[in-house]
Amino acid sequence: MTHGTAQRRGPRGMTLIEVAVALLIAVALFGAVAMGIGAITGAKAKGAAGELAGVIRSLYDTAALTGKTCRLVFELPQEPDEETPVRYHAECAASGVTTSRNREEALREEGARSGDDRENERRDERVFADRGGDSQSLEELMAAEEQRVEQAARFQGFTSEAVEARELPAQVRVGVWTRQQRSYAETGVAYLYFFPQGFTEKAQVQLSQGDNTWTLKVAPLTGKVQVVAEALEVPRS
Numbered sequence: 001m002t003h004g005t006a007q008r009r010g011p012r013g014m015t016l017i018e019v020a021v022a023l024l025i026a027v028a029l030f031g032a033v034a035m036g037i038g039a040i041t042g043a044k045a046k047g048a049a050g051e052l053a054g055v056i057r058s059l060y061d062t063a064a065l066t067g068k069t070c071r072l073v074f075e076l077p078q079e080p081d082e083e084t085p086v087r088y089h090a091e092c093a094a095s096g097v098t099t100s101r102n103r104e105e106a107l108r109e110e111g112a113r114s115g116d117d118r119e120n121e122r123r124d125e126r127v128f129a130d131r132g133g134d135s136q137s138l139e140e141l142m143a144a145e146e147q148r149v150e151q152a153a154r155f156q157g158f159t160s161e162a163v164e165a166r167e168l169p170a171q172v173r174v175g176v177w178t179r180q181q182r183s184y185a186e187t188g189v190a191y192l193y194f195f196p197q198g199f200t201e202k203a204q205v206q207l208s209q210g211d212n213t214w215t216l217k218v219a220p221l222t223g224k225v226q227v228v229a230e231a232l233e234v235p236r237s
Contacts, residue, residue, distance in 0.1 A: 042212025044169040046229075049207045049214040051166070052088070053225040056192070056200075056216070058162035059090050060223030063194035069093045070158060074176050074190040074205075082187075086174040089165035091155035143180050168207075175206040177234045184234065192218070199223075206231060 056072065063070040070092040077084040159165065168174065175184030178192060179202045194200045203218040213231040218224075 042209040042214070045172045045207045045209035045212060045214055048168050048172050049216060049227050052205065052207070053216055053227055055088075055090070055163050055166075056218060056225050057223055058160070059158075060194050060198075060200055062090075062092065062158070062160070062163065063196055063200075064198040064223075066092065067196045069196060070194045071155065072192040072194075074174060074185075074192075076174060076176070076185065076187050076190060078187060080187055083170060085170045086168045086172065087166065088168075090158045090163045092158040094154045094156050169209075171209050173208045175208075176203070177205070178203045179235075181234070194223070202235070204232060204234065 059070050059072055062068075070090060073089055073091055075087040075089075077086070157165075173186070175186045176190035176192065177184045178190075184204075184206060192201060192203050192205075199221050200218060200223055202220045203216075205216040205218070207214050207216075208231070212229075215228045215230065215232040217226040217228060217232070219226075
């Protein structure tokens with residue numbers, strides 16, 4: 001009788017523990033697949049590029065409207081291969097420090113550029129001569145102005161609804177270039193300045209994830225940001 005009863009029993013169902021283990025395995029596999037797909041498409045880098053473009057434009061407007069020099073601070077890894085997430089935040093000068101450059105004059109110069117760019121550059125050097133009489137390029141004057149701003153004003157953290165401190169996903173790597181650099185900065189601290197008269201630095205910011213890279217090109221006189229779905233080299237001129 002006992003033997004016959006044992007033969008009539010159906011298959012044993014899964015216990016609660018076995019079900020839980022199976023669910024955990026399924027979740028882990030799903031997460032691995034999602035991460036793999038994200039690395040292939042570069043979804044996190046693409047999303048971060050769009051958000052950063054909005055922050056740059058908002059900070060450009062903030063500097064123009066408040067009459068204060070502001071800057072976007074990128075906290076990059078200290079070592080090239082370090083897996084530390086990149087952070088960025090905004091700062092504005094505590095006082096109304098301005099620059100000596102006139103925006104209307106800059107716009108006229110930008111619009112007047114033609115095939116003879118070198119002649120225009122020589123003319124700019126004559127116009128923007130320093131007090132000692134030695135000619136300086138516009139780039140050199142802007143670099144000197146940044147140093148003056150650093151010495152004359154203390155920067156304080158700035159936040160708004162559109163400009164908030166952000167930590168990027170660990171998978172996203174960042175490179176920052178501005179006109180006085182020869183290559184992208186990928187370690188240490190990098191700055192992008194915004195000036196009260198309504199202009200910023202010529203800059204490019206790269207955000208990479210896996211084999212995918214997006215480059216943000218910042219227009220110095222309008223603050224507009226063009227997002228390009230490829231890795232762009234730094235300008236050579």
